[in-house]
Amino acid sequence: MSELRELSPGRLAWLRFRRHRLAMIAAGVLVVLYLLAMFCEFMSPYTPQQRNARAINAPPMDIRFFDAEGQFHLRPFVYDLELTINPDTWMREYEENTSIAYPIRFFARGEPYEFWGLFEADRHLFSVDPDGSGYIHWFGTDSLGRDMYSRVLYGARVSLSIGVVGVGLTLFLGVLLGGFAGYLGGMFDSAVQRMTEVLQSIPTLPLWMALSAALPAAWSPITTYFGVTIILSLFGWTTLARQVRGRFLAMREEDFVIAARLIGANDTRVIFRHMLPSFTSHIITTATLAVPAMILGETALSFLGIGLRAPVVSWGVLLQQAQNYQVIVMTPWLLLPGAFIVITVIAFNLLGDGLRDAADPYSSLREQ
Amino acid sequence: MSEILTVTDLCKSFSDQPVVNSVSFGVRESTTLGIVGESGSGKTTLVRSILRAIDPDSGTVRYNSRKGWQDLHSLSPKELLPLRREIQMIFQDPFASLNPRMTVQAILEEPLIIHGIGDKESRKQRVAAMLEKVQLEPSSASRFPHAFSGGQRQRIGIARALILEPRLVICDESVSALDVSVQAQILDLLASLQSELGLTYLFVAHDLRVVREFCDEVLVMYAGNVVEQGPVEEVFNNPQHDYTRLLLSAIPSPDPDEKLEPLARDGLQLEKV
Ligand SMILES: Nc1ncnc2c1ncn2[C@@H]1O[C@H](COP(=O)(O)OP(=O)(O)OP(=O)(O)O)[C@@H](O)[C@H]1O
Ligand SMILES: [Mg+2]
Numbered sequence: 001m002s003e004l005r006e007l008s009p010g011r012l013a014w015l016r017f018r019r020h021r022l023a024m025i026a027a028g029v030l031v032v033l034y035l036l037a038m039f040c041e042f043m044s045p046y047t048p049q050q051r052n053a054r055a056i057n058a059p060p061m062d063i064r065f066f067d068a069e070g071q072f073h074l075r076p077f078v079y080d081l082e083l084t085i086n087p088d089t090w091m092r093e094y095e096e097n098t099s100i101a102y103p104i105r106f107f108a109r110g111e112p113y114e115f116w117g118l119f120e121a122d123r124h125l126f127s128v129d130p131d132g133s134g135y136i137h138w139f140g141t142d143s144l145g146r147d148m149y150s151r152v153l154y155g156a157r158v159s160l161s162i163g164v165v166g167v168g169l170t171l172f173l174g175v176l177l178g179g180f181a182g183y184l185g186g187m188f189d190s191a192v193q194r195m196t197e198v199l200q201s202i203p204t205l206p207l208w209m210a211l212s213a214a215l216p217a218a219w220s221p222i223t224t225y226f227g228v229t230i231i232l233s234l235f236g237w238t239t240l241a242r243q244v245r246g247r248f249l250a251m252r253e254e255d256f257v258i259a260a261r262l263i264g265a266n267d268t269r270v271i272f273r274h275m276l277p278s279f280t281s282h283i284i285t286t287a288t289l290a291v292p293a294m295i296l297g298e299t300a301l302s303f304l305g306i307g308l309r310a311p312v313v314s315w316g317v318l319l320q321q322a323q324n325y326q327v328i329v330m331t332p333w334l335l336l337p338g339a340f341i342v343i344t345v346i347a348f349n350l351l352g353d354g355l356r357d358a359a360d361p362y363s364s365l366r367e368q
Numbered sequence: 369m370s371e372i373l374t375v376t377d378l379c380k381s382f383s384d385q386p387v388v389n390s391v392s393f394g395v396r397e398s399t400t401l402g403i404v405g406e407s408g409s410g411k412t413t414l415v416r417s418i419l420r421a422i423d424p425d426s427g428t429v430r431y432n433s434r435k436g437w438q439d440l441h442s443l444s445p446k447e448l449l450p451l452r453r454e455i456q457m458i459f460q461d462p463f464a465s466l467n468p469r470m471t472v473q474a475i476l477e478e479p480l481i482i483h484g485i486g487d488k489e490s491r492k493q494r495v496a497a498m499l500e501k502v503q504l505e506p507s508s509a510s511r512f513p514h515a516f517s518g519g520q521r522q523r524i525g526i527a528r529a530l531i532l533e534p535r536l537v538i539c540d541e542s543v544s545a546l547d548v549s550v551q552a553q554i555l556d557l558l559a560s561l562q563s564e565l566g567l568t569y570l571f572v573a574h575d576l577r578v579v580r581e582f583c584d585e586v587l588v589m590y591a592g593n594v595v596e597q598g599p600v601e602e603v604f605n606n607p608q609h610d611y612t613r614l615l616l617s618a619i620p621s622p623d624p625d626e627k628l629e630p631l632a633r634d635g636l637q638l639e640k641v
Pocket of ligand 2: 411412413540
């Protein structure tokens with residue numbers, strides 16, 4: 001008990017967060033996703049543009065421990081796929097050829113890649129024997145024979161980082177403009193207020209479309225990436241700015257802030273030592289809840305063909321391939337990036353809920 | 369004794385509603401001036417205007433500092449800084465007035481850091497000495513405010529106000545939020561610190577019995593105006609103003625058999641100043 005008394009509010013919040021089971025699971029899922037995205041060159045068995053002419057539109061391959069005779073193998077393996085043309089429908093169909101098995105090798109050599117653009121490497125977390133005869137596509141392949149799992153991981157890097165970079169920019173704009181509006185008041189406050197009202201009254205999707213259409217098609221993928229991020233965050237900061245402003249206005253009158261001024265603290269000290277710290281938990285929560293909106297924004301733009309464009313790989317770009325009903329009927333595994341989007345968005349929302357409850361134990365009571 | 373603070377014609381309105389209306393008074397050094405009045409009569413606004421936590425509309429606040437008389441409201445923030453050391457405030461709400469994210473050590477050290485007093489080691493000693501003075505355990509320093517009771521937090525607030533060794537301390541209902549026994553302890557503490565350090569108190573209060581016990585002089589406020597002021601015994605024994613009489617008649621008597629006098633509130637006529 002006496003130890004509990006010495007805990008900082010931050011430690012107490014962490015203890016409360018740990019009790020939030022769903023949020024803990026969500027945090028775990030996100031950590032895995034972000035690790036996969038960060039090290040996607042190594043984590044994926046192929047590079048995103050690598051084609052496998054022997055497996056076009058191949059369905060996901062099953063990873064097996066038991067062979068056709070029911071015998072157990074310690075090393076997992078996949079069966080070769082045999083292409084058949086259905087004589088009635090003329091459709092390409094794949095069937096497992098149980099006479100050829102490709103054992104999975106860990107840390108195997110494969111397609112060379114440049115890791116983070118820093119150094120050359122050719123090790124992959126898992127692959128099959130690198131002699132070129134075997135292949136493994138456990139998420140299937142697309143119409144050009146490219147490995148979907150590798151493409152989902154490379155896409156994750158772009159989509160997940162847009163979420164974080166975009167939210168970073170949003171936070172910066174929101175805290176800066178909202179903070180000054182709340183602290184300074186007067187003319188600056190009115191100007192920021194009017195600006196947020198105007199921005200909030202414009203429906204976002206048509207506006208995004210208009211701005212994205214204005215991005216020159218000749219831009220390099222990386223410039224387009226930043227262009228899209230800026231467009232997304234340019235309209236995201238208003239909500240946060242309003243919240244920060246409101247909090248600053250209210251907090252300016254709080255006793256402990258007045259107390260700080262009365263012992264002689266100057267504005268900088270009051271803002272950074274007393275006001276912002278009691279606001280960080282709120283900022284973190286808001287940021288967490290804002291990431292999915294960014295990711296969905298990127299996906300929506302790319303899906304409509306006005307955000308990122310191939311050869312850049314993002315989840316939105318991948319889903320663009322899955323735009324017609326033929327895909328849904330015949331190659332439904334091309335929708336897997338959609339599942340990743342759903343999981344990511346849900347995980348961020350659960351995490352945000354957990355953080356909010358941990359940071360402010362009374363908020364859930366207040367909302368009832 | 370000489371005066372330490374002189375307030376003249378202080379006025380403050382909020383949206384054209386006068387809240388403090390031309391208030392004047394003086395406080396003598398090492399005495400306690402009580403300010404009483406009902407809720408909303410402008411007591412907080414008055415004392416916060418003195419400290420420049422609120423900008424008053426007009427009036428002067430003159431303070432007799434260690435370096436002579438100063439007009440608090442004509443000083444630049446830089447010139448004001450050394451005077452902040454001499455005038456401190458103890459807040460009403462012991463829960464709201466301490467930064468929940470700072471340890472007691474950090475809270476008590478901050479005034480010393482701002483005023484550039486001592487080095488790390490000597491500041492630590494000063495904090496420890498101050499904690500002892502307000503009767504808190506030395507181990508309190510590493511804890512956060514949430515780990516203390518209301519009375520203990522109020523002691524932390526007192527320690528923060530006194531660590532700069534001020535001469536004038538403004539207590540805005542500093543004991544109102546505490547229960548009676550803790551109230552008595554804190555008042556004893558304030559009184560002993562006064563006799564030890566020669567402090568001057570400006571003591572805002574609701575509870576007239578506390579004022580009678582604790583203050584030397586009293587100022588009665590009603591709707592932003594000072595309706596009566598003078599030595600406590602005089603005002604309490606021989607109130608000149610109807611409003612003061614009304615306030616005094618509202619003090620519950622310790623004798624349960626005594627009949628309550630009907631409050632003549634409705635018939636009360638107050639001439640507006
Ligand atoms: N910032 C403000 N803006 C507008 N009105 C205010 C503001 N601060 C105080 N008031 C008004 O001024 C009046 C006096 O308030 P004040 O807090 O000074 O009263 P008080 O005597 O300290 O009351 P209490 O005993 O309840 O603390 C109240 O009617 C209040 O509504
Ligand atoms: Mg008050």
